[in-house]
Amino acid sequence: MTRAPVRRWRTLTAVTSLLLSTLTGLTAPSVAQAAPTPSTSITINGTKPGLTFDGVGAISGGGGNSRLLADYPEPQRSELLDYLYKPGYGASLQLLKLEIGGDTNSTDGAEPSHMHTADTVDCNQGYEWWMAEQAKARNPDIKLAALSWGAPGWIDGGNFWSQDTIDYLMSWMDCAAQHDLTIDYLGGWNERGYDKAWYRNLKDTLTSHGYATKVVAADSDWSVADAMAEDPAFNDAVDVVGVHYPCGYLGDYTTCSSTATAQGLGKPLWASENGSQDTDTGAQAVARSINRGYLDGKMTAYFNWPVIAALYPNLNFSTDGMSIANQPWSGNYKIGKTTWVTAHTTQFTRPGWKYIDSAGGYLGGKRTNGSYVTMKSTNNSDYSTVIETMDASVAQNARFTVTGGLSTGQVHVWATDVRSGDSSNWFVRRPDITPSGGKFKLTLEPGHVYTVTTTTGQGKGTATPPAPGALDLPYADTFDTPTTTTSPKYFSDMNGAFQTVACGGGRSGTCLRQMAPTTPIRWTDEPYNAPYTIMGDGRWSNYTVSVDTMLEKKGSVELLGRVNQQAKNNNGLNAYHLRVSDTGAWSIDKSDSRWTFTTLASGTTTALGTGSWHHIAFTFEGSTLSAMVDGVTVGSATDASYTTGQAGLGVTGYETDQFDNFALAPGTPASHVGPVASGLTGKCADAKDDADANGTQVQLWDCNGGSAQVWTWSNGTLTHNGKCMDVTGQGTANGTQVILWDCNGGANQQWTAQPDGALKAVQSGRCLDVPAATTTNGTQLVIWDCDGGANQRWTLP
Structure with a gap:
C-alpha cells in the first residue's frame, strides 16, 4: 500500500518532464537516485580445493604474561580460563604455545627453567604446566606447541645451538609426558635465526626418543624457507615453517605476505607469532590478519601474542592479549574485544577443516572493502565463512551460492561491531537465513566481523567480574x-x-x-x-x-x-x-x-x-x-x-x-581532597559537566570551588567522583588526551608529583599539560614532554 503513491509520483514526474520539454524546451530536474549498494558474489563450492586449516591460538609466555592468572581466586580464575579455552564460550582457542622457561627475561617477565643446573630436573617449576592442563581440561582437542626464548647458563658455555640444548629440551618433553601432556609442535630459539645442523639433530633426537612431535622453524623471518629450499636434509627436518609478524609489527595488518619459495616447499606455513596488540584497540588488526594471512600468504595457523594480559599494569605490554587480568586480589578482569574477533573463526571451525580457495578473497576485489575466507568441515557438508569489513566506508551486499555437496540448509549469522566500545555489540547472533535454491544474501556493515555458518554450538560467555579494588595494607x-x-x-x-x-x-x-x-x-x-x-x-x-x-x-x-x-x-x-x-x-x-x-x-x-x-x-x-x-x-x-x-x-x-x-x-595515609590548581593563574583542572562517565574530558576552567573541581589525591592517583584521571588508551604520545575512567591500577592512571609542581604520568614520563598554555575555558588537558612551563605546573590538594 505504500508503493502506489511512489509510482504515481514517478508517473507525474515523467508527464511534467514531457510537457516542459514540449512547451518550453526545458527539462525537469531528475529525482536523485541512491548509489547502488556494492555487491560481491561468493560461490561456496565444496569440490573446490584449498589447504588444510591448522588452527588459531595464542602464546602463554614470551615474558610472564600469564603469571597472575594462577593467583586469581575462584570463581574468577575458572571464568577467565573458560573465556580462553572452553569451546563455544569465548576465544575457544585451538592452539596453545608454551614458553620453555629459561630463568631470563623474555619480554615482561622471566619464566623459570625446569633445570636451573645440569644435574637437577624439576618438572613442577613454573605455571605453564598448569596452564596447559587447564586448557586441555576444557578442550581435549587443543594442540600444544612449545618454544624457548632463553635457557639456563650452564648449557654448553652459553651456546644455545648445542647438543646440551637438545638434551635439555628432551628433559622438558619428558616433563610434559609426566603431566600427561602431548607436545604436538616444538621450535628452536625464538627470533634468533636457525642452525641447520641443530634442527636436523633435533628432529632425529625427537624420533629416537619416540616423540612424533613436529618441528617448527625458525620463529623468525622467511629466510628459513630459502635455506630449506637449498638444503634437502634441513628441509626434511622441518615440518612447519613458522614466521613472526608476517603482517608487520604493531601496524594495521592490512597485508600478510609470505614468499614464493616458502609456498613452494609444500610445508604448512604459519604466522607462529602475531598480535602484540591491545585487547580492544588491536582487534581490528587481528580481524584482518586471521583472514589475510591465508589470502595473502597461504598461512594456515595464527598465534596471537600473548594469550592474556595477566601481568602488572606497569609492564610495557600490559593490555595485550585476549583479556586483561591484573588484579588477582580483587578478582577483577576485562574480556577484550580481541576475544570475540578471534571467536568468529575458532567457534565455527576446527583444525583439519579445508579452506575453499575459490570462496575467499577481497570484497569487490578491493582490500579496503574487507576480506572473506571459507572453510568446509571434514564431514564435507558444513561450512563457515568469516568476513571482515574493517576498512569499509559503506554497507555492502554479499550474495552467496552454495553448491558442491555442501549443506543448503539454514544459515546462522554472528556479528561483531568492532568499532563499538559497547561489549553488547560484540559476538551477537543475528537472525538465521534460509537459503532458496542454495542462494542467500547478507548485508555487511562497515567495521564488522561476520561469520556465516551451518554449524551450531556457539555461545557468548556470561560470567562477569567483580569491581576492581585495592590490595590493602598491612x-x-x-x-x-x-x-x-x-x-x-x-x-x-x-x-x-x-x-x-x-x-x-x-x-x-x-x-x-x-x-x-x-x-x-x-x-x-x-x-x-x-x-x-x-x-x-x-x-x-x-x-x-x-x-x-x-x-x-x-x-x-x-x-x-x-x-x-x-x-x-x-x-x-x-x-x-x-x-x-x-x-x-x-x-x-x-x-x-x-x-x-x-x-x-x-x-x-x-x-x-x-x-x-x-x-x-x-x-x-x-x-x-x-x-x-x-x-x-x-x-x-x-x-x-x-x-x-x-x-x-x-x-x-x-x-x-x-x-x-x-x-x-x-605508613601515613597520603590522601587529600580539593582543587588541582594550574600554574596558569586562576585556572583549575575540571571534570566536564561534573560528569563521572567513562571518557569524561578533563579540562581547564576558571577556579570556582564547584564540585567539578573536587579531586582526591591519594597514592599517586587523582580521582573525581570515584573515577581516575586517565591517559586515554594508555597512550604515550604528545597530545594524548586526559579523561576520567574506572580506576584499574594502570600506569596510565598513576602520576608522580615533581619538585617543580609538574605531574608526571608514570606510564609515559610526560607531564599533565594545558596545550599551548591557553587560558580558554574548556581546553582539553593532555600529556606532553615535560618542559617546566607554567602550563605544566599544578598545586595538588
Whole structure:
C-alpha cells in the first residue's frame, strides 16, 4: 500500500518532464537516485580445493604474561580460563604455545627453567604446566606447541645451538609426558635465526626418543624457507615453517605476505607469532590478519601474542592479549574485544577443516572493502565463512551460492561491531537465513566481523567480574602457605627464578630462594639483568617493606619499593632499592627507565656474612626513604622522584640467596581532597559537566570551588567522583588526551608529583599539560614532554 503513491509520483514526474520539454524546451530536474549498494558474489563450492586449516591460538609466555592468572581466586580464575579455552564460550582457542622457561627475561617477565643446573630436573617449576592442563581440561582437542626464548647458563658455555640444548629440551618433553601432556609442535630459539645442523639433530633426537612431535622453524623471518629450499636434509627436518609478524609489527595488518619459495616447499606455513596488540584497540588488526594471512600468504595457523594480559599494569605490554587480568586480589578482569574477533573463526571451525580457495578473497576485489575466507568441515557438508569489513566506508551486499555437496540448509549469522566500545555489540547472533535454491544474501556493515555458518554450538560467555579494588595494607607472606605454582602469591619474576623451597640456615618451614646460579642464555639485552621479583598494588605510597634474608654466598640482596613503570623488555625500572651486602655495606639507590642508578645514601653496618639470617626494612614516608638492618636505622635519604609503586625483592647477581617473612606495613595515609590548581593563574583542572562517565574530558576552567573541581589525591592517583584521571588508551604520545575512567591500577592512571609542581604520568614520563598554555575555558588537558612551563605546573590538594 505504500508503493502506489511512489509510482504515481514517478508517473507525474515523467508527464511534467514531457510537457516542459514540449512547451518550453526545458527539462525537469531528475529525482536523485541512491548509489547502488556494492555487491560481491561468493560461490561456496565444496569440490573446490584449498589447504588444510591448522588452527588459531595464542602464546602463554614470551615474558610472564600469564603469571597472575594462577593467583586469581575462584570463581574468577575458572571464568577467565573458560573465556580462553572452553569451546563455544569465548576465544575457544585451538592452539596453545608454551614458553620453555629459561630463568631470563623474555619480554615482561622471566619464566623459570625446569633445570636451573645440569644435574637437577624439576618438572613442577613454573605455571605453564598448569596452564596447559587447564586448557586441555576444557578442550581435549587443543594442540600444544612449545618454544624457548632463553635457557639456563650452564648449557654448553652459553651456546644455545648445542647438543646440551637438545638434551635439555628432551628433559622438558619428558616433563610434559609426566603431566600427561602431548607436545604436538616444538621450535628452536625464538627470533634468533636457525642452525641447520641443530634442527636436523633435533628432529632425529625427537624420533629416537619416540616423540612424533613436529618441528617448527625458525620463529623468525622467511629466510628459513630459502635455506630449506637449498638444503634437502634441513628441509626434511622441518615440518612447519613458522614466521613472526608476517603482517608487520604493531601496524594495521592490512597485508600478510609470505614468499614464493616458502609456498613452494609444500610445508604448512604459519604466522607462529602475531598480535602484540591491545585487547580492544588491536582487534581490528587481528580481524584482518586471521583472514589475510591465508589470502595473502597461504598461512594456515595464527598465534596471537600473548594469550592474556595477566601481568602488572606497569609492564610495557600490559593490555595485550585476549583479556586483561591484573588484579588477582580483587578478582577483577576485562574480556577484550580481541576475544570475540578471534571467536568468529575458532567457534565455527576446527583444525583439519579445508579452506575453499575459490570462496575467499577481497570484497569487490578491493582490500579496503574487507576480506572473506571459507572453510568446509571434514564431514564435507558444513561450512563457515568469516568476513571482515574493517576498512569499509559503506554497507555492502554479499550474495552467496552454495553448491558442491555442501549443506543448503539454514544459515546462522554472528556479528561483531568492532568499532563499538559497547561489549553488547560484540559476538551477537543475528537472525538465521534460509537459503532458496542454495542462494542467500547478507548485508555487511562497515567495521564488522561476520561469520556465516551451518554449524551450531556457539555461545557468548556470561560470567562477569567483580569491581576492581585495592590490595590493602598491612600485607604479609611467610611463604609457608602452598600456592598454585612454586611462585609465591602475587610475586612476578623479572629475571632469575624465585621459588619456594625448604629454608636453609637452620630455619624450619618454607622460604623463597633465587634458584638460577649463573647468568642465563638471554633473549633480552637490558644493561642490568640481575634477578628481581615484584608484587602488589602500584598505588601504594607510604609504607615499610621488610623481609628476613640469608645470603648463601658473598654478594648483596635488595628490597625494592615504589616500583612503577618498567621500560620495554626490562630495559629500565623506575624504583628505589635498598641494598645490603654480606660485608655490611648498604646503599639506598634510585633506578630509572634506562637502568641508570643514582646512590642517594650509603654506609656500612655490622657484616651480615653468609649462612645466617638477618632482617632488613625499607620505609617510604613522603620524600623520606629510610633503611633499617636488624632493627637499627642505618641511614636515610630524601628524594621525591617516585611517590607510589609496588614492592619487590632482588639479588644483585645470579646468587642463590633466601628470603622469609615478607611484610608490608602502611605508613601515613597520603590522601587529600580539593582543587588541582594550574600554574596558569586562576585556572583549575575540571571534570566536564561534573560528569563521572567513562571518557569524561578533563579540562581547564576558571577556579570556582564547584564540585567539578573536587579531586582526591591519594597514592599517586587523582580521582573525581570515584573515577581516575586517565591517559586515554594508555597512550604515550604528545597530545594524548586526559579523561576520567574506572580506576584499574594502570600506569596510565598513576602520576608522580615533581619538585617543580609538574605531574608526571608514570606510564609515559610526560607531564599533565594545558596545550599551548591557553587560558580558554574548556581546553582539553593532555600529556606532553615535560618542559617546566607554567602550563605544566599544578598545586595538588
